[in-house]
Amino acid sequence: MAISITVNGRLHEVVADAETPLLYVLRNDAGCKGVRYGCGLGQCGTCTVIIDGKPVQSCDVPVSAVAGKAITTIEGIGSVDQPHPLQRAFVEEQAAQCGYCATGIIMSAKALLDVNQSPSDDELKQALSKNLCRCGTHQRIMRAIKRAAAEMRKF
Amino acid sequence: MADATAQRKLPGSLQTNRNLSQWLDINADGTVTMRPGKIEIGQGILTALRQIVAEELDVNLERVKIVTAVTALSPNEGVTSGSRSIEESGVAFRYAAAEARELLLARAGAKLGVSLEQLSVTDGVITSRSGGSVSYWEITDSELLQREATGEAAPKPYKMHKIVGTASPRVDIPRKVSGAPVYVHDMAPPGMLHARVSRPPSYSAELVSVDVDDVRGMPGVVAVVRDGRFMGVVAEREEQAIRAQRRLARNAQWREVPTLPECDPRYLLKCQAKSEVISEKNRDTPNGRELAGEYTRQFLAHASLAPSCAMAMFENGKYTVWTHSQGIYPLRAEMAPALGVPPEDIVIHHVEGAGCYGHNAADDVALEAALLARGAPGRPVRLQWMREEEFAWEPYSSAMVVKTRAMLSDDGHVTSWQMDVFSHGHSSRPGRGQGSNLLAAWYLEKPLQRAQTANPPLPGGGSHRNAIPIYEFPNQRITNHLIPDPPLRASALRGLGSQCNVFAIESFMDELALAAGVDPIEFRLRHLADPRGRAVIEKVAAIAKWKPNSKRSGDQGRGIGFARYKNGAGYMAMIADVELAGTVRVPRVWCAVDVGQAINTDGVINQIEGGIIQAVSFVLREEVKYDRERVTLRSWDDYPILSFAEVPEVLVSLINRPELPPVGAGEGTQGPVSAAVGNALFDASGVRLRDMPFTRERLVAAMTRE
Numbered sequence: 001m002a003i004s005i006t007v008n009g010r011l012h013e014v015v016a017d018a019e020t021p022l023l024y025v026l027r028n029d030a031g032c033k034g035v036r037y038g039c040g041l042g043q044c045g046t047c048t049v050i051i052d053g054k055p056v057q058s059c060d061v062p063v064s065a066v067a068g069k070a071i072t073t074i075e076g077i078g079s080v081d082q083p084h085p086l087q088r089a090f091v092e093e094q095a096a097q098c099g100y101c102a103t104g105i106i107m108s109a110k111a112l113l114d115v116n117q118s119p120s121d122d123e124l125k126q127a128l129s130k131n132l133c134r135c136g137t138h139q140r141i142m143r144a145i146k147r148a149a150a151e152m153r154k155f
Numbered sequence: 156m157a158d159a160t161a162q163r164k165l166p167g168s169l170q171t172n173r174n175l176s177q178w179l180d181i182n183a184d185g186t187v188t189m190r191p192g193k194i195e196i197g198q199g200i201l202t203a204l205r206q207i208v209a210e211e212l213d214v215n216l217e218r219v220k221i222v223t224a225v226t227a228l229s230p231n232e233g234v235t236s237g238s239r240s241i242e243e244s245g246v247a248f249r250y251a252a253a254e255a256r257e258l259l260l261a262r263a264g265a266k267l268g269v270s271l272e273q274l275s276v277t278d279g280v281i282t283s284r285s286g287g288s289v290s291y292w293e294i295t296d297s298e299l300l301q302r303e304a305t306g307e308a309a310p311k312p313y314k315m316h317k318i319v320g321t322a323s324p325r326v327d328i329p330r331k332v333s334g335a336p337v338y339v340h341d342m343a344p345p346g347m348l349h350a351r352v353s354r355p356p357s358y359s360a361e362l363v364s365v366d367v368d369d370v371r372g373m374p375g376v377v378a379v380v381r382d383g384r385f386m387g388v389v390a391e392r393e394e395q396a397i398r399a400q401r402r403l404a405r406n407a408q409w410r411e412v413p414t415l416p417e418c419d420p421r422y423l424l425k426c427q428a429k430s431e432v433i434s435e436k437n438r439d440t441p442n443g444r445e446l447a448g449e450y451t452r453q454f455l456a457h458a459s460l461a462p463s464c465a466m467a468m469f470e471n472g473k474y475t476v477w478t479h480s481q482g483i484y485p486l487r488a489e490m491a492p493a494l495g496v497p498p499e500d501i502v503i504h505h506v507e508g509a510g511c512y513g514h515n516a517a518d519d520v521a522l523e524a525a526l527l528a529r530g531a532p533g534r535p536v537r538l539q540w541m542r543e544e545e546f547a548w549e550p551y552s553s554a555m556v557v558k559t560r561a562m563l564s565d566d567g568h569v570t571s572w573q574m575d576v577f578s579h580g581h582s583s584r585p586g587r588g589q590g591s592n593l594l595a596a597w598y599l600e601k602p603l604q605r606a607q608t609a610n611p612p613l614p615g616g617g618s619h620r621n622a623i624p625i626y627e628f629p630n631q632r633i634t635n636h637l638i639p640d641p642p643l644r645a646s647a648l649r650g651l652g653s654q655c656n657v658f659a660i661e662s663f664m665d666e667l668a669l670a671a672g673v674d675p676i677e678f679r680l681r682h683l684a685d686p687r688g689r690a691v692i693e694k695v696a697a698i699a700k701w702k703p704n705s706k707r708s709g710d711q712g713r714g715i716g717f718a719r720y721k722n723g724a725g726y727m728a729m730i731a732d733v734e735l736a737g738t739v740r741v742p743r744v745w746c747a748v749d750v751g752q753a754i755n756t757d758g759v760i761n762q763i764e765g766g767i768i769q770a771v772s773f774v775l776r777e778e779v780k781y782d783r784e785r786v787t788l789r790s791w792d793d794y795p796i797l798s799f800a801e802v803p804e805v806l807v808s809l810i811n812r813p814e815l816p817p818v819g820a821g822e823g824t825q826g827p828v829s830a831a832v833g834n835a836l837f838d839a840s841g842v843r844l845r846d847m848p849f850t851r852e853r854l855v856a857a858m859t860r861e
Contacts, residue, residue, distance in 0.1 A: 017374075020394040028349075028393055033341035034334020038460050039542040043791040046460060074334030083333065090332040094324060094757055097765050098197025098510030099331030100460045106332065128799040132791065134460045135197055135510045136768030138802045140761070 003067055007032065008076030018064035023047045025063045026073060034074035034103040038132070045131030048104035049073045055111035057130065074103040077110060086110055089148035090141070097135035105131045109145045117153050165306040167246030168192065172230030175300035178251040179208070181259065185279070185292045187214060190222045192232030193244040194481060195327060197510040198821050199758040200240045202325045206754055207245050210318040211252035211310055213276035214291070221326070224505040226483050234482035234584055236513070236647060237615060238724060238819025241754060245817060254308035255300060262294045313752065313813040320813055322757030327507075339479050339506035340464040340539060347466070348377055349393040350527040350538040351400035353386045354548065355598070356409050357785035358644075363408040370403045378530030379403070383600035387527045389536055397541070413783035415642045420451040420554040420846075423577040428636035433619055438629035441571035443564040446670055450559070450659035452847040453778035454551040454643055458794055461509035462545035463516035466537040467524035473500045474528070478521040479508025485586030486518050493522055493596040493603055501525075512769070513648035514584045516540060516549045519594040526595060546788035548594060551779050552648030553579040553608075553618065553641060557659035561628075567671035569682060571630035574659065578618035579641035580610035581651040594644075608645050610637055615721045621653035621826060624660050625719050626682035643779065643786060649766070650720075650825035654773065655847075657718040657826020658833060662845065665714065665834045674703035675715055675834065685719070687749050690810060691728040692717055694747035698808050699730040707838050710735035714834025720823030725750035729767070729827040731803070733835035738851045741771045741803045741832055746824070748807060751815035759820045764805045766824030772797040774829040776848050 003014050005022075007030045014029045021040070026032045026049065035058055038046035042060035049058045050072040078084030083091070086106045096102050105128060112119055112127040119127065124145060133141065165173060172178070172192065180188040189208050195201045201221050209216045222228065232244055256276065263281040264271050266289055273283045282288040313320070330337050355362070362384050370379050370388060375395030380387050388403060390396035416422035466477040474494060480486045483503040491498040508517060524538040540548075556577040562570045583592045588606030596603040610617035619635040668678035676696050683689055695701075695715070707713050717728040726749040734740045744767050753759045776795055780787045788794050829847065837843050842857045 016392065017394065017398075024393045027341075028343070031343075032334070033336035033343070036338075036461065037340065037539065038462075039791060041542065041790050044460060078333065080329050080333045080335065083329070087329075087332045091324065091329050094322075094328060094761060096197070096325070096328045096331055097199075097761060098460070098508075099328065100197075100338065100509035102332045103334045122800075125798075125800040131799065132460060132796060133799075134458060134512075134769070134796065136765035136772075136802070137761070138768060138799055139764065139805060142799070 003063055005063065005066055005071060006069070007071045008073060014063065016063055018062060020063045022058040022061045022063045022066055026058055032073040032075050036100060036103060045108060046101055046104040048107040048131065050107055050111050053111065053114065055108045074107055085151040086145065086148040089144040089151065093140050093144035093147060095137055095140035095144035097137050101131060101133045105133070105141055113149055113152060117149060119149065163306065165304055166250045168230060168232045168243045169247040169250055169304050169306060172232070172247070173303045175251050175254060175302055175304050177230045178248060179255055179300055181255060181291050181295040181299060183292050183295055185218060187212060187219045188222060189219055189248065190229045191244050192224055192230040193235045193240040194224050194505045195507055196235065196481065198762055199325050199755060201327065202323060203241060203754040203758055204244055204248055205326060206318045206323050207248045208252045210316055211249055212256050214279045216318060216323065218279065224483050226487050226503045231484045234485060236481055238720070238822045241817045241819055245754060249310045250306055250308065251304060253310045254304055257308045258299055259291050259294060263289050266294060316813065319754050320752065320756065320811065323755055325758070337507055338461065339466060339477050339508055340461060342466050342477060342506065342537060344535050347535045347537055348389050348391060348531055349396040350387055350389045350524065350536050351396045351541070352523055352538065352544070353388070353400050353403040353407065354544060355384060357411050359412045359414045360409040361412070363410055365407040367403070369406055370399050373399045373402060380527050380530040382526065383602065384598040385526065385595045387523065389527055389530050411784045415781050415783050418781055420453055420556050423554060423556050423638055426638040428577065428638045430634055430636045432632060432634050433613060434623045434631060434633040436629065436631045441562045441630050443562045443570055445560065445562050446667060447560045448659065448663045448666060448845060450557045450655065450662060450845045452555050452655045454554045455648055455773060455777050456546065456551055456779050456788065456794055457512050457515040457549055457648055458796060459509050459511050459515050459545065462540040462542055463520040464508065464537070464539040465521040465524040466535050467521070467528040468535045469525065469528040469532050472496070474525050475502045476521050476525055477504045477506045478517060479506060480517045480521055481511070481514070482585060485584065486521060489585035489591060489593055490522050490525060493591060493593055493599070494525055513552070514550055514582065514646040516545060518585050522593040523595045543789040546790070546794060547786045550583055550644035550646035553581060553645040555618065555652060555655040557655055559659055559663045561663065561667060563667055563670055567673050567678070569626070569628050569667060572624060572628040573631065574622060574633045575636060576619055576622050576634070576652065576656060577636045577638065578652055579638050579645045580608035581617035581645065581647055582609045582611055583644065583646040607639055608641055611651065614723055616652065618652040620651045620656065620721055621718055622656045623722060625685060625688060625722055627684050628682065643781065649769070650822045653718065653720065654825040654829055657716065658829040658847065661716040661718070661827065661830030662833050665837065666843065676701060677703060679717060687726050688717070688719055691726045691747040691749050694808055694810060695728040695730050695745050698747065698806065699745040701730060710839055712835040712837065712839025714831045714836070714838055716827035716830030716834065718823065718827050724818040725820055725823045727823045727827045729831040731828065731831035731835045733832060733839045735839050739775055739836055739849045739854060740801070741775065744771065744803045744805050744828065744831065746805065746807045747810060748820070749810040749812060750818050750820045752813045752817040753809060753811045754817055756809060756811065759809060760807045762820045763807045763824055766821060767805050767828050768797065768802050770825045770828035771803055771832060773825065774832050774847050774849060778848055
């Protein structure tokens with residue numbers, strides 16, 4: 001069936017089965033490769049996107065459920081040349097080893113910072129409770145998010 | 156050719172890739188091209204190698220372009236593993252770049268008509284003290300590096316280093332955090348198809364029947380490939396491939412066979428082993444009282460965050476493969492017989508994957524993508540394993556049992572030390588055994604023989620890595636009991652056997668210290684002559700403010716662990732804090748580390764921090780579960796790793812020794828951390844846990860027993 005979804009402000013017409021996980025549509029139809037497959041079970045957070053202001057694990061949502069909603073992916077918040085403060089802070093803190101978890105974590109963090117500009121460590125950990133990192137980069141990631149939060153408070 | 160030149164011993168990987176042009180190009184457009192055979196797996200190696208090249212050539216970092224490994228072009232550096240990349244690739248680049256600089260200086264001297272002593276280089280511009288200058292880019296040509304390396308160009312003395320030894324930012328992070336398509340998983344060339352594999356329910360399951368034709372007519376399905384028990388689907392869309400794979404799995408009837416032992420590492424003690432004494436000292440007569448211990452760990456999974464992935468294309472009888480394998484040349488050699496073509500008919504490109512920490516399914520999926528690509532000639536086929544496949548089919552790190560026995564004199568010295576290591580081999584990487592190490596090859600209509608799991612030899616060692624204590628014991632006997640044919644696939648995971656061996660040695664050292672009534676740090680120093688080892692122990696004690704002989708209060712404890720990785724690489728000492736709150740928590744770990752010369756100081760620290768956090772996860776949580784037929788891991792629920800709320804704060808102190816050779820940093824953390832946590836847990840609870848992981852159930856059971 002044909003489904004219309006709005007990704008990073010752009011409308012995409014997709015022909016896919018209604019039950020198709022949003023993840024595959026974002027990666028393969030909308031070209032958002034920064035949304036990553038990790039488990040397909042909503043357990044690891046590598047596929048996190050923001051839908052109507054909330055962090056959502058896109059592997060766990062059928063595409064038909066998001067028609068008409070505003071979907072933001074990592075590609076929608078910044079780029080190498082024009083990074084979002086979170087992306088810039090991840091570079092400044094060298095907060096990646098393999099980096100596979102980073103994009104999902106940045107999206108979870110953005111959803112938090114959008115509603116809470118000065119999160120405590122516990123609030124931050126809570127917001128990242130569905131994001132796994134296997135390389136053990138956690139404390140650099142925490143530092144980077146706090147750095148970005150401070151940067152974003154200036155504006 | 157056996158002339159004297161050909162046999163000259165060259166530094167690092169230059170020894171096996173002897174032509175300078177294999178490593179470097181000096182380009183007329185003002186850039187330098189470097190071609191490492193080692194690959195990036197999130198450890199920052201490309202950044203460090205680039206620092207070395209820029210340093211020796213005296214050019215700005217930005218000029219140095221990296222070509223990632225490809226079989227058609229790159230030097231063959233075997234496998235990126237064992238924390239050896241700096242020692243092998245780094246040293247090769249250091250000497251190759253130093254020699255390239257000399258060659259350029261010679262040309263410049265001739266052109267400017269001055270002696271070499273007159274010349275200096277700044278960012279590729281060679282200037283003569285008597286006036287005149289010329290740049291690398293003006294005097295280079297394609298002939299310049301077409302020669303065998305001599306290994307005689309002296310690299311810069313460390314005191315002149317401006318780029319090496321600094322915290323140069325990683326080259327790959329900006330693209331990774333931007334969401335750019337950097338992983339093999341993200342490849343999407345025009346016409347690409349998606350594939351999935353339908354697997355048996357367990358290693359030894361026999362196929363009773365399967366209906367393949369039913370799947371061919373499903374939406375989007377381009378091909379259904381079946382070769383013996385290897386079956387897969389290729390489809391236009393990814394979700395169509397997944398749906399077809401699920402139907403195919405339902406259409407297959409299997410008969411399972413109970414081939415697995417009980418889910419307890421002590422099954423190893425009942426197996427036939429090949430036993431070898433690997434260290435023996437008999438200096439005097441042992442005396443004192445005897446203590447003994449037995450330490451175990453279960454199989455561990457790599458649990459890479461991204462299930463393994465590859466893309467392959469089959470065209471005119473030849474294959475092109477894109478893979479995150481750690482060894483593209485060994486993979487090619489191993490794929491060739493499975494595909495029935497000579498290695499020259501396969502071109503393999505390395506493209507990054509997620510962190511793997513050892514040998515996961517990267518190589519397996521590459522062969523499988525190629526097998527499935529046969530079903531759709533001329534089109535690239537991308538195969539990504541599903542999460543449950545990665546958990547159930549990756550090669551794990553072997554379960555282990557280590558038995559210790561020692562005699563402790565009345566004055567608190569170890570007078571004899573005996574250790575027995577029981578384990579399977581620790582490597583089934585491609586090229587490491589007779590037969591095939593690629594999963595799909597065993598299931599083909601004409602299957603290849605499964606290779607015996609190999610065990611890397613000493614001094615690095617596999618199961619016996621770090622089994623020989625570096626303490627000074629007058630009498631010792633270390634025996635390695637190697638058990639062939641692991642019941643689960645077994646291969647390399649960060650640190651190989653060192654995690655359990657160091658856990659055993661360092662736990663037992665604490666038990667002996669307690670029996671002697673001596674502070675654990677004092678007890679270690681009493682038996683340790685190596686000054687670099689003593690230095691990291693003293694350093695970590697200082698930064699953690701270790702108080703000798705102080706029992707921690709309440710439910711809190713503190714412990715130490717120490718090792719020199721592989722007995723010849725980096726020194727690591729750890730102090731861990733433990734809190735008991737229903738479960739075992741590790742709030743903090745301090746580390747002092749000496750890896751000789753640190754090429755990239757922040758890169759070393761990043762690796763150490765990651766290793767520590769991962770090791771805490773190993774020791775608190777991780778074990779591969781299985782029943783008599785199959786591995787039962789399917790999701791992160793079955794293999795929970797530490798979350799953001801559970802990871803420790805980590806404080807790393809780097810003892811940089813720029814005057815000493817650089818050694819790798821990535822793997823040496825696992826053993827010392829495991830031991831430090833065990834020792835801290837004892838300090839907190841009074842209970843000695845000798846079986847990893849330290850789950851709540853184990854702790855409760857042990858406390859009840861006490």
